[in-house]
Amino acid sequence: MAVNQKVFTDLQKVNPTAIIELFVFELLEGINYPTGNPQNIDTVYRFHAGSNLNNNDDIIWQGNTYQKFPVAAEGFAYQKGQIPRPTLAVSNATGLMSTILNEINKYTPANDLTGARVTRIRTMAQFIDAENFPAIETVTGTTTQTVADPSDAETVTFTVTVVNVGGSNYFAINGSTNPVLTMKRGSTYIFNQSDSTNVGHPLRITSDAGGYQGVELSGTLGTDATVTYEPVYPSAPNDLRYYCTTHGNAMGNTITMNNPNTITQTVNVTSTTRTNPLGTPDTSAEFPKEIYLVDRKSKENREVVEFELAAPTDLAGVRIPKRTCTRKLFPAIGTFAG
Numbered sequence: 001m002a003v004n005q006k007v008f009t010d011l012q013k014v015n016p017t018a019i020i021e022l023f024v025f026e027l028l029e030g031i032n033y034p035t036g037n038p039q040n041i042d043t044v045y046r047f048h049a050g051s052n053l054n055n056n057d058d059i060i061w062q063g064n065t066y067q068k069f070p071v072a073a074e075g076f077a078y079q080k081g082q083i084p085r086p087t088l089a090v091s092n093a094t095g096l097m098s099t100i101l102n103e104i105n106k107y108t109p110a111n112d113l114t115g116a117r118v119t120r121i122r123t124m125a126q127f128i129d130a131e132n133f134p135a136i137e138t139v140t141g142t143t144t145q146t147v148a149d150p151s152d153a154e155t156v157t158f159t160v161t162v163v164n165v166g167g168s169n170y171f172a173i174n175g176s177t178n179p180v181l182t183m184k185r186g187s188t189y190i191f192n193q194s195d196s197t198n199v200g201h202p203l204r205i206t207s208d209a210g211g212y213q214g215v216e217l218s219g220t221l222g223t224d225a226t227v228t229y230e231p232v233y234p235s236a237p238n239d240l241r242y243y244c245t246t247h248g249n250a251m252g253n254t255i256t257m258n259n260p261n262t263i264t265q266t267v268n269v270t271s272t273t274r275t276n277p278l279g280t281p282d283t284s285a286e287f288p289k290e291i292y293l294v295d296r297k298s299k300e301n302r303e304v305v306e307f308e309l310a311a312p313t314d315l316a317g318v319r320i321p322k323r324t325c326t327r328k329l330f331p332a333i334g335t336f337a338g
Contacts, residue, residue, distance in 0.1 A: 018124070018125040019122055019123075019124060019125075020048070020059065020061070020122065020123050020124065020125055020128055021048060021049065021073070021120065021121075021122050022046070022047075022048045022059065022061055022066045022120075022121040022122070022123075023046070023047055023048065023066075023071065023073070023088070023118060023119065023120060023121070024044065024045070024046050024117075024118070024119040024121065025044070025045040025046075025047070025116060025117075025118055026043065026044050026045075026116060026117040026118075026119070027041075027042075027043040027044070027104070027113070027116050028115055028116060028117060029043075031108070031111075031114075031115040031116075032104055032108060032111055032113060032114075032115060032116050033104065033107055033108060034107055034108070039103075039107060041103055041104075041107075045100075046064055046065065046066040046067065047066055047067050047068070047069040047071060048066045048067070048068060048069070048071075049068070049069070049070065049071045049072070049073075050068040057132075059128065059132055060128075060129045060131045060132055061121070061123065061128060061129065061283070062283045063283075069090070069091065070090070070091035070093070071088065071089065071090050071091065072088075072089040073086060073087070073088045073089070073120070074086060074087060075087050076120065076290065083310075083311045083313070083314045084311070085295070085308060085309060085310050085311075085314065086292065086308075086309045087298070087306055087307065087308055087309065088118060088306070088307045088309055089299075089304050089305070089306040089307075090304065090305050090306075090307075091303070091304060092300070092301065092302060092303060092304050092305045093302070093303060095302075097300075097305040098300065098305065100113075101113065101297070101300070101305070112294075112296070112297040113294050113297065113307065114294050114295070114296060114297070115293055115294060116293065116294045117291060117292075117293055118291070118292045118293070118294060118307075118309055119289055119290070119291050119292075120289070120290040120291075120292070121286060121287075121289055122286065122287040123285060123286040123287065124279075124285065125276075125278050125279075126276065126278040126279025126280070127276075127279065127280075127281060127282045127283070127285040127286070128276060128281060129276070129281050129283070130274040130275050130276045130281055131274055132276070133274055133275065133276055133277060134274070135272045135273070135274050136272070136273055136274065136275065137270045137271070137272050138270060138271050138272075138273065139268045139269070139270050140269050140270060140271050141268075141269040142266050142267065142268055142269060143266070143267060143269050144264050144265065144266055144267070145264070145265060145267055146262050146263070146264055147233070147262060147263060147264075147265055148185060148186030148233040148260045148261075148262060148263075149186075149260060149261040149262055149263045150186075151261075152184075152186070152260040152261040153186050153187050153188070153260065154184070154187045154188075155187065155188045155189075155190070156187065156188070156189050156190070157189075157190045157192055158173045158174055158181075158189065158190065158191045158192065159173070159174050159175075159192050159195070160172070160173060160191050160192060160193045160195065160198060160203060161175075161195045161197045161198070162195075162197040162198055162201050162251075163177055163197070165177060168250070169201065169244075169247060169251055170250075170251050170252075171201070171203060171242065171244070171251050171252050173191075178251065178252055178253045179253060180253050180254050180255070180256060181242065181253070181254075181255045181256070182255070182256045182258065183229075183231055183240075183255055183256070183257055183258070184231070184257075184258045184259070184260050185231045185232065185233035185234060185236050185257060185258070185259055185260055186231070186232070186233040186260045187230070187231070187260070188228065188229075188230050189228070189229045189230070189231075190226050190227070190228050191203050191226065191227040191228075191229075191242075192225075192226055193219075193221055193222070193225040193226065193227060194219070194222070194223060194224050194225060194226075195222065196222045197222070198221045198222050198225065199221050199222035200221070200246060201221070201244045201246060201247065201251065202221060202227075202244065202245045202246065203227050203242055203243070203244060203245075203252070204227070204242070204243060204244075204245050205227075205229050205240055205241070205242055205243075205255070206240070206241055206242075206243055206249075207237045207239055207240055207241075208239040208241070213229065213236075213237075213240065215227050215228060215229045216228040216229075231257060233259065233260060233262075234259065236257055237257070238257050239254075240254070240255040240257060241253060241254045241255055242255060291311075291312065292309035292310060292311055292312075293309065293310060293311075293312055294307045294308075294309060295307075295308045295309060295310040296308050
């Protein structure tokens with residue numbers, strides 16, 4: 001079967017799958033931007049309207065990503081004796097198109113993207129890459145894993161104050177001056193810093209080897225602040241300490257980390273695949289590409305930028321067909337062999 005025959009075959013069905021319409025907007029060197037692109041501007045934009053598959057995401061086709069973008073294109077149909085001069089209206093609600101135009105006109109004054117190449121690509125939904133569809137997770141087996149026993153987890157609240165001993169400030173935890181703390185992986189620890197002595201002394205958790213350990217913060221120091229830390233089993237490090245971010249490690253002390261009781265549980269082993277539920281992907285199955293050039297910018301406002309397009313031969317003043325076929329030139333016209 002010929003490369004593009006598949007799409008024509010599908011069109012002849014009673015219920016053909018959706019047509020996917022993609023656009024490539026390509027700026028041309030020496031026409032839309034200076035030779036060599038010294039300003040390093042973007043020169044290729046790929047987009048789709050997203051209407052055919054109710055697709056709210058990007059579309060991947062032949063390894064390229066086409067972004068969903070509000071666009072209306074019309075006038076591609078051939079009329080008798082006339083080459084199409086389509087229009088391409090692109091949303092300007094975000095100001096993107098005006099930004100592109102201003103950038104281009106800065107280096108090629110009054111260009112307005114005239115001469116830029118617009119390629120219209122069409123294929124059928126059944127042929128697009130499987131990457132365009134949701135991943136399907138399949139259970140392929142089971143395995144066992146050791147996890148922290150939920151029944152062994154605890155929630156511990158530490159009341160934090162700041163005390164001055166010998167001219168130096170220290171954290172006092174539950175009334176004890178900078179004690180060594182003991183924690184258990186899989187549990188939750190809340191440092192309550194609502195006492196007014198905590199103002200200017202934010203408590204955090206750090207690892208000597210691995211740096212800052214994530215905590216959840218809420219409230220205001222000296223009023224209603226809490227610092228919550230949940231050491232994860234089994235990855236929470238052993239070399240933890242609590243400290244003041246303003247005055248350093250001396251205000252705190254080390255944390256002894258223990259493991260919880262554990263249990264063994266059975267979990268599913270899964271694999272993730274993507275398929276095109278409409279058919280078999282085939283990146284060669286597309287309609288012939290339609291290539292146009294921007295003839296002029298016909299409209300620009302806050303809502304939309306519209307371009308009039310023309311075939312390259314149309315802009316070049318080429319007439320197709322170049323010669324009119326008459327009976328004078330071709331006497332056989334209108335006669336048929338018996």
